[in-house]
Amino acid sequence: MARVKIENLKKYFGKVKALDGIDLEIEDGEFVVLLGPSGCGKTTLLRSISGLEKVTEGKVFFDDQEVTNLPPKDRNISMVFQSYAVWPHMKVADNIGYPLKIKKYPKDEIEKRVKWAAELLNISELLDRYPAQLSGGQRQRVAVARAIVLEPRVLLMDEPLSNLDALLRVKMRSELKKLQERLGVTTIYVTHDQVEAMTMGDRIAVMKDGKLQQFGTASEIYHTPANIFVAGFVGSPQMNFFRMRVSSEGTKYFAVGFGMKIPLKGDPRKDQVVMGIRPEHIYDQASGSTQEVEAEVYFVEKLMSETIVHTNLPEGGRLVVKIPGDVSFQEGQKTKFYIDLDKVHVFDPETEERIKL
Amino acid sequence: MMVKKILFWFVVFLVAAWFLTPVVFIFLAALTPAQDYYNPHKIFPSHFTLDHLYKLFFVLDGWKATIISIEVALISIAISFAVGLPAGYAMTRYKFPGKNAIRLSILLTRSIPLIVLAVPLMVIYMRFNLADSVMGVALAHTAMILPFVVLITSSIFSGISVEYEEAAMVFGLTRFKAFIRITLPLALPGLAASAIFSFIMSWNEVFVASVLTLSNRTLPAHILNTAMTSPDYFKFAAGMIMAVPAMIFIFFTKKYLVSMWGISLK
Numbered sequence: 001m002a003r004v005k006i007e008n009l010k011k012y013f014g015k016v017k018a019l020d021g022i023d024l025e026i027e028d029g030e031f032v033v034l035l036g037p038s039g040c041g042k043t044t045l046l047r048s049i050s051g052l053e054k055v056t057e058g059k060v061f062f063d064d065q066e067v068t069n070l071p072p073k074d075r076n077i078s079m080v081f082q083s084y085a086v087w088p089h090m091k092v093a094d095n096i097g098y099p100l101k102i103k104k105y106p107k108d109e110i111e112k113r114v115k116w117a118a119e120l121l122n123i124s125e126l127l128d129r130y131p132a133q134l135s136g137g138q139r140q141r142v143a144v145a146r147a148i149v150l151e152p153r154v155l156l157m158d159e160p161l162s163n164l165d166a167l168l169r170v171k172m173r174s175e176l177k178k179l180q181e182r183l184g185v186t187t188i189y190v191t192h193d194q195v196e197a198m199t200m201g202d203r204i205a206v207m208k209d210g211k212l213q214q215f216g217t218a219s220e221i222y223h224t225p226a227n228i229f230v231a232g233f234v235g236s237p238q239m240n241f242f243r244m245r246v247s248s249e250g251t252k253y254f255a256v257g258f259g260m261k262i263p264l265k266g267d268p269r270k271d272q273v274v275m276g277i278r279p280e281h282i283y284d285q286a287s288g289s290t291q292e293v294e295a296e297v298y299f300v301e302k303l304m305s306e307t308i309v310h311t312n313l314p315e316g317g318r319l320v321v322k323i324p325g326d327v328s329f330q331e332g333q334k335t336k337f338y339i340d341l342d343k344v345h346v347f348d349p350e351t352e353e354r355i356k357l
Numbered sequence: 358m359m360v361k362k363i364l365f366w367f368v369v370f371l372v373a374a375w376f377l378t379p380v381v382f383i384f385l386a387a388l389t390p391a392q393d394y395y396n397p398h399k400i401f402p403s404h405f406t407l408d409h410l411y412k413l414f415f416v417l418d419g420w421k422a423t424i425i426s427i428e429v430a431l432i433s434i435a436i437s438f439a440v441g442l443p444a445g446y447a448m449t450r451y452k453f454p455g456k457n458a459i460r461l462s463i464l465l466t467r468s469i470p471l472i473v474l475a476v477p478l479m480v481i482y483m484r485f486n487l488a489d490s491v492m493g494v495a496l497a498h499t500a501m502i503l504p505f506v507v508l509i510t511s512s513i514f515s516g517i518s519v520e521y522e523e524a525a526m527v528f529g530l531t532r533f534k535a536f537i538r539i540t541l542p543l544a545l546p547g548l549a550a551s552a553i554f555s556f557i558m559s560w561n562e563v564f565v566a567s568v569l570t571l572s573n574r575t576l577p578a579h580i581l582n583t584a585m586t587s588p589d590y591f592k593f594a595a596g597m598i599m600a601v602p603a604m605i606f607i608f609f610t611k612k613y614l615v616s617m618w619g620i621s622l623k
Contacts, residue, residue, distance in 0.1 A: 052523050072526045079527045085520035089542050102529035146528070156527075 001186055002062040002153040003028045004049065009058035011044055011210075018044040020210035022058070026203075029184045031177070033201030035191060037233070041210040042190045046156050049188060051075050062153055078152040080160045084143040086131045092142050093118075093127040099150045117145040120179065137168050144176070148183060155180070157189045161196065173199055194234050198222070206230050228352040231276050231345055237308055237320050240277045243349055246270055255346070259314045260293050262339065266357035268346060273355065276345035279308065279322035283338045290338035295319050297333045302326060311337070380600065386593035394590045409594035413584065419598065422579035425491055429566070429575050430559035432495035434552055437502040442548075445510030446536070450519060463504045471501055475568040482569060489571045497569060498559040506555060513547040514540065550613030557603045 004026040011019040018041045026032045034042040047053035049060055051072035060068045067075050078099065086095050093114050094101075100110045118124045121141040131139055140160060147155055160176070161169045177200045180187050191197055197204045198218040206213040206221060206229075214226035225231035231239050244257035246268055253264040255275050262275060283290065295311035298318070309321045309329050321337050329335065346355045386394065387409060389402040413419045447453075448460065478497055479488060487493035517540055525535035541548075563577035570578060577599060584595035607614065 050527055052526065071531065072523075073529045073531060077527060079524065081520045081524060083518055083520050085518065085524035087521055087524070087539060087543075098525075099528035150528070 001028055001184060004154055004186060004188070005061040006049070007059040009045070009048060009060065010056045011048055011053060012056045017210045019048065019055070022212050024205060024212065024215060026186060026188065029186055031180050031187045031189065031200060031202045033189045033191060033197040033204045034207060035194060035197040035204050036207035038192060040207040042207050043158055045207070046158055046188060046190045049154065050077055050079055050156050076153045077156060078147040078150060079156040080143045080147045080158065082159045082162060084139045086139050086142050086146070088131050091127070092123065092129050092131070092134070095131070095142055096146045096149050099146060103150070113149050117149040120148070121145045137164055137172070140164065140172070144179070148179070148185070152185065155185045155187045157187065159190055159192070176200065194236070198234070206233060224354065225345065226354055228274060228276070228347050231347070235278055237279045237322065239345070240279065240319055242275045242317060244273060244275050246273055257315065258317045260291065260339070262291055262344060263341065264346065264357055268355050268357065270348060270355070272349050274347040274349050276347060277339055278343065279320045281340040281343040282319070282321040283340065284323050284327065284335070286338045289341045291341055293319070293337050293339060295335060295337060297329045297331055297335060300329045300331065311335070383593050383596045383600065386590055387597040389590060391588070391590060409590050410598065413591060413594050413598065417583050419576065419579065422574050422576040425573055426560055426576040428491050429495045429498060430556045432492065433498035433502050433559050434555050436495070436499045437506045437555060438552065441503050441506030442510050444507045446514050448507065448511040449514040463507055466500070466504050471497065471562070472564045474500065475565045479569055488569065489573055491573055493569050494566050494575060497565045498562060501562065502555045502558055505558070506551060509551045510548065513544050513551070517543050546613045550610045553606045553610050554614060557606060560603060561599070
């Protein structure tokens with residue numbers, strides 16, 4: 001088990017900057033999720049940590065040892081691949097035991113550890129089968145068992161759940177997380193699924209265009225997103241964004257536009273700001289410090305446990321509202337909604353960075 | 358429904374007959390005694406004889422030519438795979454500048470008929486003392502087989518997920534060992550099939566072998582030279598000797614040959 005430190009990591013494929021200066025420090029035993037849209041560099045980052053990808057510039061440390069130029073086999077890591085990569089010409093037991101066999105463990109020790117890993121993943125009865133005789137979910141368990149059998153310093157997972165069906169994915173999510181907690185192994189997990197990231201990660205590294213956007217706990221990412229990209233990427237439905245004018249009355253500042261006048265907590269020192277409001281922070285009843293806004297219902301998505309209302313604002317612009325429970329709205333109906341002023345986000349329209357007020 | 362079925366089997370029969378009839382007649386004639394063969398009232402012989410095959414092999418030195426053929430084929434396969442296998446692997450696994458140009462130029466070598474190369478080759482061979490030698494024919498056959506090996510092995514390797522290899526590397530093997538222990542066993546059926554196909558390519562090649570050799574003839578070149586000046590039943594016996602090994606090979610490897618070319622049958 002190890003701390004992982006990444007310093008100014010760069011990886012160029014020709015002119016494409018897959019990684020453009022990543023700095024990241026991961027604690028011993030931590031579960032870190034690399035989250036981002038496809039092409040953001042998260043898999044390249046994982047592969048650079050594994051050594052499968054040679055980096056253009058920068059350094060990777062495990063504890064205090066620099067591993068930047070070590071081949072993967074000397075890094076004492078293990079990995080779960082998106083396609084599982086369970087070797088088809090070996091039985092399950094041989095697959096799980098292979099990393100130990102390579103490292104020349106004695107036979108009885110291999111057997112003992114294979115048994116231990118198989119029990120941990122509930123695949124003891126599959127040990128004599130070939131991968132072709134397994135379902136996708138079972139194959140994945142084999143891949144995970146193979147990855148933990150050796151007690152790696154760092155466990156890397158590249159979208160391990162993306163090939164499973166939805167129900168199994170939810171189940172494996174909690175199982176993997178529990179397993180990681182039990183083993184206490186430093187884990188780096190790549191996904192594009194924000195739900196996986198939020199539920200599994202001790203901390204989440206949100207990436208875009210080869211750059212780290214924000215690195216923090218799920219709560220930090222959700223409540224104080226560092227920029228417009230992070231704010232929009234995490235949360236469903238997506239956060240509402242409005243570009244608004246800033247006006248001041250004495251020492252009070254307001255963001256004005258789209259039929260709204262939202263008081264700001266301080267001076268943004270900008271003429272214009274981008275306001276971000278999550279759909280779940282807009283209510284159908286006034287409560288505490290809320291700001292009323294009138295909108296016309298355009299489209300309603302009824303999920304029963306919640307109701308998602310798409311509305312048009314009087315001065316143009318679309319406002320999406322998420323109301324808990326099964327609430328009735330008529331399309332075309334004019335309704336009042338209430339924006340929670342404590343949960344409004346303010347961003348700089350040029351840099352797209354969060355403005356702290 | 359019934360009509361469709363009958364039509365289907367009729368077409369199947371036609372196609373089978375189209376290919377099999379000549380083969381059957383070659384085999385029949387090869388096994389027919391001389392007097393029956395020249396009897397115009399007999400299509401089927403009164404009895405079968407191995408006499409022609411025996412004479413072709415042992416009186417006309419066919420066995421020697423067979424051994425040379427096998428030697429030539431094995432040497433060309435060895436060279437082609439020693440060079441072509443790594444090349445095919447590189448074509449699949451690595452990105453490098455000029456990759457498509459190389460792929461195309463490999464195909465282009467196949468556009469030049471070997472017979473065109475044979476005469477200049479002969480001149481060069483005489484200079485290097487390779488004329489009329491097993492090695493000389495083997496090298497010429499390598500020129501024919503190598504491009505095929507590169508393209509086919511590259512398609513075989515591309516069918517094996519690179520993640521198998523990467524997993525092996527992560528779990529403690531070098532790239533080379535990962536190739537030997539993971540990729541190679543998975544590719545083996547396809548590689549064996551392409552080796553056998555290469556063998557047949559060399560086995561069947563006649564023009565270059567005839568031009569480049571005089572005393573060290575491969576079987577087809579030998580047959581062209583001797584059997585063709587012999588009675589007809591010898592020609593058919595020679596045809597049978599040529600066809601049988603190829604047919605046996607293809608029969609046992611048909612499954613892999615089909616998958617090697619990327620065609621899928623149910």
